[in-house]
Amino acid sequence: MPIEIAPVIEPGTLAATPQPTLHTPDGELRLRAFEPSDAPAVHAAFQDPTLRYWHARSMETPAEAETWAREAREGWDKESSAQWFVTRSSDGAPLGRMALREMDLMEGFAEVAYWMLPEARGQGAAPRALLALTEWAWKTGFHRLEIRHSTRNEPSCRVALKAGYELEGTRRSSALHTDGWHDMHVHVRIAPDGHRTDIGRCDLST
Template sequence: MPYTADPVLPAGTLSGAPQPVLRTGDGLLLRPWRATDAPAVHAAFQDPAMHQWHIRAADSEEEVAGWIEEWRTCWQEERGAQWAVVDAHTDGLLGRVALRGVQLDEGVAEIAYWTTAAARGRGVAPRATTALTRWAFGEVGFHRLELMHATANEASCRVAGKAGFALEGTKRSAALHQDGWHDMHLHARVQGD
C-alpha cells in the first residue's frame, strides 16, 4: 500500500556515512562509543542516582561491553545513535547522549542522556543535548525531537528547558522504574523552533 506522503528522511540517511564526532564548542566532544569505554560506563552505573532514573543496572564490564557493541550497531541499523560525551581535552567520560526510537519516515527521534556523578551540575547534559539537536535538525533534517523524563526528575526538566525543549504534557504512568510506575513529562522541539 503506497503512502500519501514522501518519507521525511530516506533510508541510508544515517548509515550512509560514518557516525560523526560532534563538538559543543565549549569543551565537550560527542564521539562514537569505543570498546575501551566499558570500564568508565560500568563505573558510572555504580552511582545510586543512575538506578533511580534508569531501568538498567551494570553488573560487569563485560555486560557493558555488550551494551557498547549494541550502541555501535544502532547507527548501521538506523534505529538509534549513541554518543559518548567526553572532555574534549582529556577524553574523560562525562556522560552519554542519544537519539532513540529513530523513525526516518516521520523524521522523529527521542533524545536521551545521562551524566556521570562527577559531571553533574556542570551543564554537560544541556550542552550535549543542544549540540546533538543542532546536528539532528541542521545536518540531518529531522522534523521533530522528543525528550521524556520522570516528572519527579527535576534536574532533567531543567536540562530540557535549557536545551529549548518545550513541555508538551504529561504521559501518565508511562515508564516502569524499580520503584514503580512513573508519570513522564513529554518535551519536544520541531524544525524551526
C-alpha cells in the same frame, strides 16, 4: 498499499556514512561514537544508584558494558538509534551519554535520552551537549525530538528546559520504575524553532 508521503529522511542516509563526532560551540565538549575501550567507564557509570534508578537498568560486569558499547554502535548501522559518548575535549575524560532512541526516519522523529556521570553533573555539560546533538539532528533533517522523564526527575527537567525543549504535557502513569508507575513529562523541540528564551517551567509538584 503505497504510502503517499516521502520519507522525511531517506532510509540509508545515516548508515551510508560513519557516525559523526560532534562538538559544542565552545569546543570544550566532544560527542563521539562509543568504542570497546569505553566499557570500563560505562560500567562505572552504572554503579551510580541515581543513574540506575532513573534508567531502571543495572550493569553488573565489565562484559555487560562491552556488549552495551557494541550495541550502541550497531544502532547507527541499523538506523534505529544513535548514541554518543560525551567527553571533555582537553583530556578525553568521560562525562556522559547523549542518544537518539526510537528513530523513525520516515517521520523524522526521535526520542532523546541522556545520562551524566556524578562528577559531571551541575556544571552545564548536559544542556550544552544536548544542544550540540539537537543542532546535528536539525541539519540531518529530523523534524520532531522528544524528551521523556519522570515528573520526579527534576535534574532531567532542568536540562531539557535549558536546551530549549518546551514542556508539552504529561503522560500519566506511563513508565514503570522499580518503585512503581511514574507520570512522565514530555518535552519537545520542532525544527526549526530556534533557541527560545520564553520557555516555561516544569511543575514538579504533580
